[in-house]
Amino acid sequence: MKIDMIDYRITIKDEDKVTKVRQIVNRMTHDIDKGILKINTQVASINEFSKSHHVARETVEKAYKILHKNGYLVSVPGKGNFVGKGQTQAIKILMILNKMSPYKKEVYESFIEELGDKAHVHLEIHHYNPKIFRDIIHDNHGKYHYYAIMPHFYSGTDEQEYIEILKDISPNELVILDKRINLDGRFISVFQDFEMDIFEAMDKNAELFSKYSVITVVFPENDHHPLEITSGVKKFCELYRKRFDIISDVNKMELLAGQCFITLTEIDLARLIKKLRATNLSAGHDIGIVSFNETVFKELLEITVVSTDFSAMGRTAAKMIVGKKFKQVRNSFNFIKRASL
Template sequence: MYQLKLNTSDKTPKYKQIIQSVIADIERNVLKKNEQLPSISELSEEYYLARDTVEKAYRELRERGFITSVQGKGYYVNSGESRKMRILLIFNKLSSYKKLIYYAFLKVLGDKASVDLQIHHYNARLFEEIIDKNLGKYNYYVIMPHFFPEEEKGLAIKTLEKIPANELILLDKDLPDFKNECLSVYQDFERDVSEALESANDLLTKYQRLVLVFPSDGNYPVEIVRGVRYFCVNAHKEFVIKESVEAEILQAQTIYLVVEETDLAELVKKARMSSFEVGKDIGIISFNDTTLKELLGITVITTDFETMGRTAAALLLDKKKIKVKNPFYMIRRETL
């Protein structure tokens, strides 16, 4: 008789655990196409489950195409290895950079999977709602775990723990407090930023001061601040944090590091109206590369978003459960 994988200490509803168990075994080819499943009565008696619980699970599995029913005979597996995987992507927001990840992810998967996209907007409670509504309906859950405020991160981690580790992929951000072993392709923001700045020490020595333009309401990782501060301490540079450049009076021997495009535009405008020469008297570094920044000669520190998407998809297809740090580097241009 088919062996269900049920966890009595798991708060996930039993009918969802039945669904997850059957889908997982279909994907692993433990259950083969046309193989007969235990009847509702057999599962109810074997695992001390209410008939309604088993019936609800079988009904959803049938509606989703995983199994089929033959009147008078029972339930049969309707899906084999050739069936498309269902993947739920949950991003923190939509942006041009997130789109690069998304399309690179889709390109590697090709016709092997169908992918749905939802946004949690940094909100752990909204994220919990999304997971509770969709748990058991997908083969994989690919999540960007950026959440604010800090107090809500505990709820986010509890929600992540509801997802079986072999179905979970974390993207873009590492979570040291999350102990479940799952696939992860991430940025190490603190280390990445400090090492990218250190790699350009030969150009940064002419600047005595570094201003990080870091809006407190922008939902950016605080590890960025730590990475910049670490670099400044070791490079013996004055470190200043500003909310925006709107009221900033430019100073010589200063390098400006900006995370938002609006601040970058305002900074370039101020620099052009000043007597300072960019790349000599003042420096400008922006986060994340774009074609426009390349055309304007703006120095950037950036991760490789397309590589992140490709790597996550390739490792998912290979059913790997490893942690991979995504490439991060500085692109030197005229503003440094």
């Protein structure tokens, strides 16, 4: 069956740094590799493609010549051009993280381990900056089969700014990690529900919080943690009639019996422990301590931890890519009870 170029079209940008020849080659190679253009399907002639895409015949001829050379197109005398098998190759994936912390490293390493030799993964960091993110997407558009993205940006960033960037990527090439995003189309997503994860973890272990009348989230200024975390803790406090507080600096407040602190960063946890040791109060009896994200340091100090399973996030995303399962999955979340609560 012949695909009319009205039905199969690609976007060719005049302002793109990549030549029009290479844009055609990249997109058709990509679509053949992903099975969008099926093997043995007839494609448009050079003249048809030139007319429907408003590009020079010479440009299309050069692109088709490269596609023929690489086995992606096959000529049948008297009939035309047909999709070939191409070159057997691994899936090409661009992973774009907000930063490379130990936890994000877990996601990355479990992701590439699960994929094995089925894929080649290139890593970029956008450093919470939507402008850097836009440049990364622009410079790599059409070069990969999938774009695995962690869309965490500066506090105060207009959500629509990065949503518009994400819309430049075809939904069936998009893999959203860690954060839930509302987009049209069928795409892969493995996300944390920051509000409900912490609320449900605390609710299931409500007995452990019964000795504390005040629950305080240590939320540093100019930090990029999701505000939904504080919403989840506040929801728990309202349900169990506890006082809810948010502070940015644990050093500026007095520690009193009956308080439970939830820390988001390693440095704030260290400051809290140091301040606690200067008093006669004890963790798990007078003062409660819960920290986000597991480390060996917290295990050794018997600190209670709440954490998403970062390794599971990477493995799940990789399995969904290989299995072409375009759906949204909530990642598993753990509560590890220790002596500090």
